[in-house]
Amino acid sequence: MKKRLLASTMLCLTAGAALAQEPVKIGFITTLVGPAGYLGQDVRDGFLLAAGSDPALGGIPVEILIEDDALKPANGRQAAERFLNDEGIRLITGVVFSNIASAVVPEVVDSGAIFVSPNAGxxxxxGADCHENYFVMSWLTDTMQGSAGMNAKRLGYKRAVVVAPNYQAGKxxxxxxxxxxxxxxxxxxxxxxxxxxxxxxIAQIRSVAPDVVFQFQPGASGIAFLKQYAQAGLDIPLVVSEPSLDHAILKAVGDAAVGVQVSGAWNADLPxxxxxxxxKTFVDTYGRMPTMYAAQGYDTAQAIGAALKAVGGSLDDTAAFRAAMLRADFDSVRGNFSFGPNQHPVQDWYAIGxxxxxxxxxxxxTxxxxxxxxGDPFAADCKLPPAE
Known part of the structure; x- marks a missing residue:
């Protein structure tokens, strides 16, 4: 009888161990060093805030492996290859810059894994090169900067000079x-x-004398531009989107930001x-105000969590995970949020002063x-199969 009881106990313990779920590995590639490092730090910290101290998303335990791309596409690609081939990871996120995304996304989706962008769009x-395993949680770059165009139109400006870095996101x-x-x-x-x-x-702007200047210079470049523009004494209005004047940039430039017209899909005061x-939780945890990058990192984690919960924590069936992601069954810090036909956001945009x-x-x-x-103007060219 004693042996039978011991055997029964061992069977229960074995069954319990079998039911214990292995954490889902998530590869996180982002920019953490250099002048633009705070962008990746905020994306990371927003994501980790959602996961909690005992990391879980949607009640599913997760293991988050973080790699710094140092704003170098080759580093991003190598990190993706390590995650895919050495770690067997099937879900990758974290990328901030479009030039890194251009190197990382094809590696991920061509392998059959899933990429969820918290920022780069x-x-x-x-459009035509969309992929069923590729999701964007932030915005399309074209639409984000388009919100500044809407704002400039609303304000009645007619002649603009535009300034941006010479890479895909700038174009x-x-x-x-x-x-x-x-x-x-x-x-x-x-x-x-x-x-x-x-x-x-700034000298070229002065010589052209437009009604308004639109500039897209994220991170430390945005800080430098605003400070130098104010020091030059130009009274030509500036219209920007939030990557060029977020909470971190505002703190760094101070009064140089007065009068600048901003636009975005998120702000700390959205009701x-x-x-x-x-x-509140971000400030209490990290001792600083979140930027939109942190908000997007948080939303990305919440969306992934909702999808993981729906599929029971298994990424074996990518079609099922995709269908769960597309439901966007989470409360976004931005309010209204859904995915368009190309798996990019459909959301509201605001003027911000x-x-x-x-x-x-x-x-x-706000x-x-x-x-x-x-949504965005490229969605009509994206032909993806319907989610199951």
């Missing part, structure tokens, strides 16, 4: 602004990625309970809605 993967930025701006582009000025000295561009809780608070500090304050439920 180049046009090259949004998409100018195309997007132009698409939604009902006016004349009098000069296009392209700079190297990571540019820090803008005296030549959604999940957003208020996210901002700079206001000085009672204590003298500056804040990004104004009127520029667009509601807006």
């Amino acid at each position: 180049p046009s090259e993967f949004a 998409d930025a100018i195309a997007g602004f132009t698409r939604y701006f009902d006016g004349e582009i009098v000069a296009e000025l392209f700079t190297p990625l990571g540019h820090a000295e803008f005296s030549n561009e 959604f309970p999940v957003n208020a809780e996210f901002v 700079i206001e000085k608070k009672a204590d003298g500090t500056l804040d990004l304050v 104004g009127e809605k520029l667009a509601e439920g807006l």
